[in-house]
Amino acid sequence: MSQQVFQCRPFKVRFVAIGLAVVFVVVFTLVAILLRSEWTGAYFQASDQYAMIGIGLVLAGAALLLVRPRVRADIECVEVRNVLGARRFSWGEVEHVSFPDGAAWARLELPDDEYVTILAIPAVDGTRSVAAIRELRRLKAQSAAETHQAG
Incomplete structure (x- = not known):
């Protein structure tokens, strides 16, 4: 590419994607915290909590692909x-x-x-x-x- 380069990225989509990523991380972290504090009919371990947070991070990463x-x-x-x-x-x-x-x-x-x-x-x-x-x-x-x- 030469010196005068035109560049464009989506504008509104970026706000939605970033907001969605934040929501995923917050919701899955809250669910992970609440897993052990309330009886849900099953016993949840710390590994289950980490997995929930991990799922939130993966979904947030996927949402952030829309910023690319x-x-x-x-x-x-x-x-x-x-x-x-x-x-x-x-x-x-x-x-x-x-x-x-x-x-x-x-x-x-x-x-x-x-x-x-x-x-x-x-x-x-x-x-x-x-x-x-x-x-x-x-x-x-x-x-x-x-x-x-x-x-």
């Missing part, structure tokens, strides 16, 4: 990082940057009717998403113009 999506772009390429993986495309590989009606996320349209969802640009972010799409389209157009001039 990011899109980075410059005049040469675009990199889309979603929850589990990242892919990089030159602008020549991308046919369109779109946000279909009713879609939850933006996407890169590729040849042969393929597309890559951009989880970093969700519909719930409203004007932030519109600005991000416009910037990606501007970079694609600028890349096409420079390619055309060089060729």
Whole structure:
């Protein structure tokens, strides 16, 4: 990626994911504490309490994966990082940057009717998403113009 890099991450989703992670840890920790203090029809050991806290931490970690999506772009390429993986495309590989009606996320349209969802640009972010799409389209157009001039 060159020096002028556009970067976008989801905004509202981050607050929800962080809040959800906190709730998971707090609830499972409280359940773990209450396991031994009240009779539930079974005997719970300290290991059961630790396991409950561990489950809360695992669920919190899973919720925090929703914070990971990011899109980075410059005049040469675009990199889309979603929850589990990242892919990089030159602008020549991308046919369109779109946000279909009713879609939850933006996407890169590729040849042969393929597309890559951009989880970093969700519909719930409203004007932030519109600005991000416009910037990606501007970079694609600028890349096409420079390619055309060089060729």
